[in-house]
Amino acid sequence: MTRTELVREGARGGRASRSRRLSPALLLISPSIILMLLLFAWPMVAGILQAFQSPDGLGLDHIERMVGDGQFGPAVRNTLLLIVVLLPVQFVLAIVMALLLHQRPKGQGLYFYLWAVPIAVSDLAAGLVWLAIFTDNGYLNSALSTIGVGPVSWLSYTNPTSQFTAILVAELWRATSLVMVIVVSGLQGIPKDYDEAANVFGATYWTRLRHVWLPLLKPSLQVALILRTILAFQTFAVAQALTGQDFPLLVGETYRFYTALQNPNVASALALVVMFVSMAAAFLYLRVLRDGTKGAAR
Amino acid sequence: MADISIRNLVKTYPGNTEPATKNISLHVEDGEFMVLLGPSGCGKTTLLRMIAGLELPDAGAISIGGRDMTYLPPNRRNLSMVFQSYAVFPHRRVRQNIGFGLMTRKMPKDEIARKVAWAAELLQLTPYLDRYPAQLSGGQRQRVAVARAIVVDADVLLMDEPLSNLDALLRLNFRAELKKIVEHIGTTTVYVTHDQVEALSLGDRVAVMEAGKIAQLGHPMEVYDRPADTFVGGFIGSPPMNFLDGQVADGRIIFGEGASIPAPAAVPPGPIRIGIRAEAISIAAHRPDLVPAVVDVVEPLGAATLLTVKVADQSLKVQIPPSQRVSSGETVFLHFAPDSVRLYDPQTGLGLLASV
Amino acid sequence: MSTLAPSRTEQSDDVPVDLRPLRRLKRNRLLLQLACVAVSLFMVVPFYLIAVAAFSSPAAMNEFPLRFLPTAFSVETMSTFLSSTGVGAGLINSLIVAVGTLALSLVVGAPAGYAIARYVFKGRDQYQLFLLFTRALPIVVLSVPLAELFLNVGMYDTPLAVVLLHTALTLPTTILVTASVFLAVPVDVEEAARIFGCGPLGAFGRVVLPLALPGISAASIFTFVLSWNEVLGATILTLNQRTLPATVLSSLSDSPLTFRFAGGFFLIVPALIFIAVMRKYLINMWGTTIR
Numbered sequence: 001m002t003r004t005e006l007v008r009e010g011a012r013g014g015r016a017s018r019s020r021r022l023s024p025a026l027l028l029i030s031p032s033i034i035l036m037l038l039l040f041a042w043p044m045v046a047g048i049l050q051a052f053q054s055p056d057g058l059g060l061d062h063i064e065r066m067v068g069d070g071q072f073g074p075a076v077r078n079t080l081l082l083i084v085v086l087l088p089v090q091f092v093l094a095i096v097m098a099l100l101l102h103q104r105p106k107g108q109g110l111y112f113y114l115w116a117v118p119i120a121v122s123d124l125a126a127g128l129v130w131l132a133i134f135t136d137n138g139y140l141n142s143a144l145s146t147i148g149v150g151p152v153s154w155l156s157y158t159n160p161t162s163q164f165t166a167i168l169v170a171e172l173w174r175a176t177s178l179v180m181v182i183v184v185s186g187l188q189g190i191p192k193d194y195d196e197a198a199n200v201f202g203a204t205y206w207t208r209l210r211h212v213w214l215p216l217l218k219p220s221l222q223v224a225l226i227l228r229t230i231l232a233f234q235t236f237a238v239a240q241a242l243t244g245q246d247f248p249l250l251v252g253e254t255y256r257f258y259t260a261l262q263n264p265n266v267a268s269a270l271a272l273v274v275m276f277v278s279m280a281a282a283f284l285y286l287r288v289l290r291d292g293t294k295g296a297a298r
Numbered sequence: 299m300a301d302i303s304i305r306n307l308v309k310t311y312p313g314n315t316e317p318a319t320k321n322i323s324l325h326v327e328d329g330e331f332m333v334l335l336g337p338s339g340c341g342k343t344t345l346l347r348m349i350a351g352l353e354l355p356d357a358g359a360i361s362i363g364g365r366d367m368t369y370l371p372p373n374r375r376n377l378s379m380v381f382q383s384y385a386v387f388p389h390r391r392v393r394q395n396i397g398f399g400l401m402t403r404k405m406p407k408d409e410i411a412r413k414v415a416w417a418a419e420l421l422q423l424t425p426y427l428d429r430y431p432a433q434l435s436g437g438q439r440q441r442v443a444v445a446r447a448i449v450v451d452a453d454v455l456l457m458d459e460p461l462s463n464l465d466a467l468l469r470l471n472f473r474a475e476l477k478k479i480v481e482h483i484g485t486t487t488v489y490v491t492h493d494q495v496e497a498l499s500l501g502d503r504v505a506v507m508e509a510g511k512i513a514q515l516g517h518p519m520e521v522y523d524r525p526a527d528t529f530v531g532g533f534i535g536s537p538p539m540n541f542l543d544g545q546v547a548d549g550r551i552i553f554g555e556g557a558s559i560p561a562p563a564a565v566p567p568g569p570i571r572i573g574i575r576a577e578a579i580s581i582a583a584h585r586p587d588l589v590p591a592v593v594d595v596v597e598p599l600g601a602a603t604l605l606t607v608k609v610a611d612q613s614l615k616v617q618i619p620p621s622q623r624v625s626s627g628e629t630v631f632l633h634f635a636p637d638s639v640r641l642y643d644p645q646t647g648l649g650l651l652a653s654v
Numbered sequence: 655m656s657t658l659a660p661s662r663t664e665q666s667d668d669v670p671v672d673l674r675p676l677r678r679l680k681r682n683r684l685l686l687q688l689a690c691v692a693v694s695l696f697m698v699v700p701f702y703l704i705a706v707a708a709f710s711s712p713a714a715m716n717e718f719p720l721r722f723l724p725t726a727f728s729v730e731t732m733s734t735f736l737s738s739t740g741v742g743a744g745l746i747n748s749l750i751v752a753v754g755t756l757a758l759s760l761v762v763g764a765p766a767g768y769a770i771a772r773y774v775f776k777g778r779d780q781y782q783l784f785l786l787f788t789r790a791l792p793i794v795v796l797s798v799p800l801a802e803l804f805l806n807v808g809m810y811d812t813p814l815a816v817v818l819l820h821t822a823l824t825l826p827t828t829i830l831v832t833a834s835v836f837l838a839v840p841v842d843v844e845e846a847a848r849i850f851g852c853g854p855l856g857a858f859g860r861v862v863l864p865l866a867l868p869g870i871s872a873a874s875i876f877t878f879v880l881s882w883n884e885v886l887g888a889t890i891l892t893l894n895q896r897t898l899p900a901t902v903l904s905s906l907s908d909s910p911l912t913f914r915f916a917g918g919f920f921l922i923v924p925a926l927i928f929i930a931v932m933r934k935y936l937i938n939m940w941g942t943t944i945r
Binding site for chain 1 (some may be wrong): 661672673679683686687689690693694696697698700701703707718719720722761762763765766767770773777778784788789790791792793794795796797798799800801802803818819821822825826829855857858879882883884885889890900903904906911914915917919921922924926928929933936939
């Protein structure tokens, strides 16, 4: 008796047969649980031990080394700055893109494809793509030279603002698609009756956006925000490809301590910081954005 | 409040070859309750959506209160509407749902509160004002949708099958309530339904639609009593109107061997189709001028008994008082009330003047 | 014999049709198209430029200003990149890792997805919550302690180590996607197969699997691309057995620009194919898995 305990019968079945029903499901999910625990819980513990290791047992040596490093402050600052500036711009752009598609322009299938492609581009590749544009002899300066401007050293460490902007644009290009796809799927889940009702009752496009679309998109936006924040904390290869070590980010520092400085303990400490901060951010979002309208979930 | 004037509306949905509405013209008087009735796909919802501005016509014109509205976006038409799905916003409380149309019209807050309270009282929603729609029953959500529609001072109130999602008992109760409310506020109303009982009970006038055209427009009893064609007669009424094919000869309409009724004087000889309602037929003891029929099925319905009988191989429904006892297989004799016999052209199905 | 015309009330007022809203509508449609084209340019131009860069001769890439049209077409840059040390091996490693990840996450994930879709078991909600939680964790940052552990068990610098990390990364998604795929296969067809004499495995293999296959392949392609794109963990867990992105990343500082452009283009190609194949599933996948 394996496949007979299908959901429907499970709902019908009594309490007596529940213990037998449990076993095949457990059998099917246990490999995944074991694997996830091995690859997640075990290194998590090992990482904490690694970070707090010291010559005499446990201590804060590596943490002090991490915080004392000249790049740590800038890395924290840059990572936060990137998130604070990137995410709002990215969400506005993604919502605009999704709303454009929702108006059913001619060729919307093609547009959706073109706008979704970067979803599958890695941040390393995105960095290299924009390197071809922003590098000193790149396409941007080539284009500017035809109108007699430049060349500008966009990626030089002497020009932190344009460095930051280049990374911002590359991330905007690469990762907005993800938010857009989530918002599009959210929009598709909203019955068009709501928009029509609001329209008939005299709501302009902006009123509809503010009072109908955005509130109904809240669950999708919340998911996208959590996902994007966690992913944004992991940004590093874009910066690596565009600016090398000139624009330190937290995960980039993990990479540098592990590979260049051969110091896995400090690297572990940095990794824990990233992990802690992203979890805290996700938790914060859930608290702040939690649906105050419990009944509103349909 | 305003009248609605619809002139020669044509609409074909992209990808369809058959137009959804074929050159429809209709005038709805100020304060009138107009019902658009028809089977699904007859174009009634398309017509309503064009009045709302949710669809744009390919040709023709719509004006409301003397202002052309043909291509105006919905939000500039000063309308209100009750949707089939209710479309009550799930993220807004009942209070904010009812007040939505007032908010978009930029009404002062205290006035919104006053009008919402009035509408809530009228629809018995006062205890639920601070709930979310998910915490309401289907019938209550329907009330919210109606409250939201009547609270605005709209020129026209549109209703798209508003009762079709309610269960039978609730529908019966709410139908009467709805009629009272709409009479009370007196707004020009266009009401779409596929339910002929709703159409007859609610409408000042009923427009029966078929395949993108208005087959008949008239007062409910007129549409019921004198269907303009066999489609209308067959669509309206439960059971629908009976149709019997016969031949006119020697001043009689002959259905078969020994089965005939007197023909009105003006009817020329030849094939003809008569229409008669089940309740206009009675059964009696044998008399030579009555139509003999064999009882096929007997269905007691409580208030009446419904018979399915055969007259010369043609089937028809007869409604008799429950006191009359008949059993299947029995031969009975039918009396067709002469005032209720309608005549139709068997080819086109259109009504013949002689019967009016 | 005259017929009854449907009685219509003819209206008297002949208000002229106001065509301004229609013109406004047409103008808005045009603006909509323009906005779509503008966004498309932002999305497409970088792809175009990297392709031009990757297929221009190295000499042309040293000119300034650069040519915007592929007039200096040459495969030299690409072939130099592909024949550089580490690139060939990196490509093979990337494929091994991606296919290995795909296989492992399917073998482990699909049964779990089936269990979620078909069984009511104690702790099912907690299990799904656990999956969402692990999915939200930046698992790659665990690479550093993992590297230490793999070093101890002699698995460091092997494709298997990277496969394991990437599986941890993709497994929650695989499970949730396959669950939604199996959920979409009606229980009835499975029961019908059983009634008509299939064993449990036969019913699964002959009825459920064929119906679920498109969705499962969608999930597989997603897994493949996720693994193909992952660079931090792959760099940290390997030294010589690098995957392609890891090779490119570690040689960033000491490679010519043309090498980097060619690498960038080469890394993107699977993305283009992925989205082309997945366009239909994209919305469903994000719609169903993330919520």
